[in-house]
Amino acid sequence: MPELPEVEVTRLSFADRIAGARIEGVRLGKPLRWPLGCEPGQLVGRIVRSVRRRGKYLLVDLDRGLLLLHLGMSGSLRFAPDAPEAGIHDHFDLFTDRGVLRLNDPRRFGAVVHAPQEESPEAIKLLGGLGVEPLDEGFDPAAFHAALQRRSAPIKQVLLAGDVVVGVGNIYASEALFLAGIRPTLAAARISRPRALKLHGAIRDVLARAVRQGGSTLRDFSNAHGESGYFQLEAMVYGREGQPCRQCGTPVRAIRQGQRATFYCCKCQK
Structure with a gap:
């Protein structure tokens, strides 16, 4: 599943190129996780002002309204001067007038949702429960x-939980806890x-660091240029069950938490 770094890398790979573009048409394929929320023709003529990120959502600001994009479990975006005929997963x-933005999503857990404004019920339903952004100044240590x-x-x-x-998804939670020397099973209150x-x-x-490395490509993630990420090559514990800890040599352990794999070093993480 694309996590915060992958979504941010995707944003950076096309935000400047699509800013100022005029929408000339919209094509919908098979239904995604949620409906678009408006008639596709209503978007024609609108101008793309900017592309922001909130958690794992991309917010495409228009001169009227915005589009909220989520990559789901397996989605990816491409932005190119033109696009070949749509495939089964497009x-x-x-x-x-600047190019075509295409969402490819084999599992169809992604979404594109239109909202009249960020304060609209459609947007609040998706964004209202999100915590503070970890890379923003508002992420206060004491709080x-x-x-x-x-x-x-x-x-x-x-x-x-978010x-x-x-945006601290499964990969990066395991890595951050290792870096901090905290065992993933420890109660937060302790x-x-x-x-x-x-x-x-x-x-x-x-x-x-993950953003600088272009995110992690475990299966099929790539940015809007079609480029893969490389953070997984320097992971300390994630995906390294049974391999020696890069810090102490103890075999990395893997457990299941909430149906997700967790990787840690029993010696380095207390």
């Missing part, structure tokens, strides 16, 4: 620790202030 095309103190669930599950801090501050820094560091 479910949304936005034709503009982060205070939020953890109110949670009895394992810290890995709290990070994945209502304390948004994390001391110094360790919470260390985890805060680890989250920001891991996500920033």
